[in-house]
Amino acid sequence: MEIKGERVTIRNLRLEDVFEMRKWGYHDNPLLEDYNFPHMSDKEIRLWYRMKVNNLFNKYFGIRNENDELIGYMGIKGIKILRRESTLGIVLDPNHINKGYGTEILDTFLRHYFTKMKMRKMILEVAEFNKRAYRVYEKMGFQPAGYYLDEFFNQGLDLTNPHYLAEKSSFVIDGEKIYNYIYKMTLHKRRFFQMRG
Numbered sequence: 693m694e695i696k697g698e699r700v701t702i703r704n705l706r707l708e709d710v711f712e713m714r715k716w717g718y719h720d721n722p723l724l725e726d727y728n729f730p731h732m733s734d735k736e737i738r739l740w741y742r743m744k745v746n747n748l749f750n751k752y753f754g755i756r757n758e759n760d761e762l763i764g765y766m767g768i769k770g771i772k773i774l775r776r777e778s779t780l781g782i783v784l785d786p787n788h789i790n791k792g793y794g795t796e797i798l799d800t801f802l803r804h805y806f807t808k809m810k811m812r813k814m815i816l817e818v819a820e821f822n823k824r825a826y827r828v829y830e831k832m833g834f835q836p837a838g839y840y841l842d843e844f845f846n847q848g849l850d851l852t853n854p855h856y857l858a859e860k861s862s863f864v865i866d867g868e869k870i871y872n873y874i875y876k877m878t879l880h881k882r883r884f885f886q887m888r889g
């Protein structure tokens with residue numbers, strides 16, 4: 693399968709794509725550390741790839757730009773064949789964020805998802821501090837359907853870091869533990885086409 697946008701090409705994830713992710717940049721923002729591609733041996737990369745693709749209910753895609761560089765990957769997880777819904781995940785190379793690719797990728801993919809794949813609904817979860825991701829989802833028509841606190845992935849976060857201080861209102865510190873607010877968002881087919889035309 694291959695889906696083409698103006699600048700991007702989205703196709704089933706390949707092992708060679710994962711090896712290319714080793715060349716990616718990294719986020720200085722410690723809140724986004726979880727999205728830095730981890731250091732892995734060749735063996736670990738093969739295992740990571742197999743874990744992603746060997747699941748009937750998940751589908752992963754590699755995303756290339758106009759220069760044929762691998763700029764990101766995305767997945768739809770927990771695919772429900774009868775309910776025709778799934779949960780989105782997307783991660784771009786930190787060197788390629790804020791260039792409009794995320795918007796183009798999701799617009800292109802969602803058209804395919806709601807027509808060719810005949811899906812009806814998409815679900816996702818996004819941290820409240822992740823304003824850029826939230827903005828892109830909002831542009832697609834996603835609407836909040838839930839709001840809850842979860843344990844932050846890094847309990848050792850430096851609470852004097854300016855990135856944390858700027859987003860402090862999205863966190864709760866309860867005794868020793870660090871929690872952050874998460875939005876669950878949903879998008880229905882009709883709303884997507886109303887928003888995007």
Ligand SMILES: CC(C)(COP(=O)(O)OP(=O)(O)OC[C@H]1O[C@@H](n2cnc3c(N)ncnc32)[C@H](O)[C@@H]1OP(=O)(O)O)[C@@H](O)C(=O)NCCC(=O)NCCS
Nearest residue numbers: 727782783784789790791792793794795818823824825827
């Ligand atoms: C989230 C992600 C996929 C978005 O893709 P992208 O290519 O960076 O996004 P785009 O450039 O298409 O659009 C970014 C939008 O957010 C806005 N934005 C950027 N930084 C922002 C901030 N700090 N606050 C509010 N809005 C912001 C931009 O202005 C733009 O909106 P606009 O088109 O209305 O001007 C990408 O940044 C990424 O992979 N981030 C790291 C991993 C991640 O967070 N994944 C999502 C987890 S839920």
